[in-house]
Amino acid sequence: MQNTQLNRALSHTSTNPGKRLRPQLLQAAARATGNPVSEALAAAPAEAIELIHTYSLIHDDLPAMDDDDMRRGRPTLHVAFDEATAILVGDGLQAKAFELIASEEQLSAQQRIDLVACLAKAAGFEGMVGGQGLDIEATERTLSVEQLKNIHALKTGALITAALVMGGIVGQANPDQKHILKAVGDKIGLAFQIIDDVIDVRSDSTTLGKTAGKDAAAGKSTYVALMGLEAAEAAALALYQESVALIHDWGTEADSLRKLLARMVKRDS
Amino acid sequence: MQNTQLNRALSHTSTNPGKRLRPQLLQAAARATGNPVSEALAAAPAEAIELIHTYSLIHDDLPAMDDDDMRRGRPTLHVAFDEATAILVGDGLQAKAFELIASEEQLSAQQRIDLVACLAKAAGFEGMVGGQGLDIEATERTLSVEQLKNIHALKTGALITAALVMGGIVGQANPDQKHILKAVGDKIGLAFQIIDDVIDVRSDSTTLGKTAGKDAAAGKSTYVALMGLEAAEAAALALYQESVALIHDWGTEADSLRKLLARMVKRDS
Known part of the structure; x- marks a missing residue:
């Protein structure tokens, strides 16, 4: 791509060190099936899901959305460049995600189609975008825990x-494993x-790398506000334990997945 | 999707009668191959490309981009709703486009993958998004005709x-036909x-359904400004004639494509 402004903005994005949780989960799940899956085989879909996540952060940070100036300890894209660039980079990253999967010739056509279908559905109106829409509508309203769960199941869970x-x-999981x-x-x-x-x-802005206490300040419902701090932590721990129990019978090839699940709840940022 | 605001915005979008040029071109090109292609077989990819076009209009109209209040004779989405909704609807429509293709079981997995790859590349940094980025950067600069062609080849041509x-x-075109x-x-x-x-x-806002003379007023280079009105029209006609000559040998199954090509240059809106 010859476009200098978009190129600079893209490199601002790609040099920003995120946790890359979703690609790691994808890689670990592929290995957990027990089928031989090289890191290279899973690389394109892993990168694709990270691109979708990155685009969603760029758009969520826009002034018309959550209006965040900081992300991962650095200025957000629309602050470092401008809003038009942030909108376009997000749009381009989404397209790139699907292009990456479609072009991965190590995977069968059927695998690639299944991956595109899964990712597109999770990213769209019945997933991430739908949840973000509900989240914006819910601002300044007090939700029930069930309503909050539903928003998050779409917005980040999908x-x-x-x-x-x-x-x-x-990893060509069998139907049981997929379930x-x-x-x-x-x-x-x-x-x-x-x-x-x-x-x-609990955190302040320094350790978090983004504006702390922002959700509460923005009038958004949180689990802590609705359940209390201790009950919220206990609920998260219980869910984690249930998730680990589901793969209790899986062999050592699921160990990296187990480690990741633990890291997702035992963290401080 | 349960989201009421996004649902209302989506129905504002889908009831807006566009020319549906890109789906018609896709259908006509499929038939022009001479292979049996029902309208139903081409329906999902045709709808997908229209969704990409629609999302791009919604995002292009945003205040941070071209800042248009009117589109197809109606208020643009961010005017009728708000910017956050317009950003999200655009994002969701892009995901939906790829989901539609991936889910079309009448097409082989290989066809679906080829369609996703083609559409994603045309929509992304090496196509539409890249062209839009160049277009924004070029505002208030005088371009050469070649530079303007390059921007448009990406922004709308791709x-x-x-x-x-x-x-x-x-239509399972052979390599010659594809070329x-x-x-x-x-x-x-x-x-x-x-x-x-x-x-x-030439037009005023009433017949055009969008703000007229906008590009020139926004300091954007145009073919008319660079070449003069008559030379621009002659160039367009020559390109049209070249395009028709390329399918001169094709049979009557290419007639609907021929009609569409003619309509693209002989129009007043």
Whole structure:
């Protein structure tokens, strides 16, 4: 691509060190199937899901959305460049995600189609975008815990579950394994979001790398506000334990997945 | 999708009668291959390319981009709703486009993958998004005709060429036919854009359904400004004639494509 401004903005984005949780989950889920899956085989779908996550952060940070100036300890893209660039980079990253999967010739056409279908659904109106829409509508309203769970299941849960299911597709999981990977994703995705709220209350902006206490200040419902800090932490821990129990019978090839699940709830940022 | 605000915005979008040029081109190109292609077989990719076009209009109209209040004779989405909704609806429509193709079981997995790859590339940094980025950077600068052609080849040409190439994929075009369909797309896409500039100068807002003379007023280079009105029209006509000549040997199954190509240059809005 010859476009200098978009190129500079892209390199601002790609040099920003995130946790790369979703690609790691995808890789770990692929290995957990027990089928031989090289890191290279899962690389394109892993990168694709990270691109979807990155684009969503760029758009969520826009002034018309959550209006965040800082992300991962650095100025957000629309602050470092401008809003038009941030909108376009997000749009381009989404397209790039699907192009990456479609072009990965190490995977069968059927695997690639299943991956595209899974990722597109998780990213769209029935997943991440739908959840973000509900989240914006819910601002300044007090929600029930069930309503909050539903928003988060879409907004962040769908993509985390997709990471696990996509790993299953790459690893040619059998139907039982696919079913379990989806259930693990649903549970750990919710636990992850609850812990996010807990951290948001406990941390300051320095360790978090983004504006702290922002959700509460923005009039958004949080698990901590609705359940209390201790009950929220206990609920997250219970969900984590249920997710681990689901793969209790799986062999040592699931160890990297187990480690990742633990890291998702036992973290401080 | 349960989201009421996004649902209302989506229905505002889908009831807005556009010309549906890109889906028509895709359908006509599929039939032009001479292979049996029902309208139903091409329906999902045709809808997908229209969704990409629609999302791009929604994002292009945003205040941070071209800042347009009117589109197809109606308020743009961010005016009728708000910016956050317009950003999210655009994002969701892009995901939906790829989901539609991936889920179309009448097409082989290989056809679906080829369609996703073609559409994603045309929509992304090496196509539409890249062109839009260049277009924004070029505002208030005088370009050469070659620079302007390059911007438009990406910004609008890539998706028009994709419509023809995708039609070829649906119709299982042979390599020769694919090559020709791509060349037809490149030529007619450029002619289409030149005629757009001509119409922009000649029309008023009422017949156009969008703000007239906007590009010139916004300090953007146009073919008419760079070449003069008559030379621009002559160039568009020459490109159209070249595109028709490329399919001169094709049979009557290419007649609907021929009609569409003619309509793209002989129009007043």
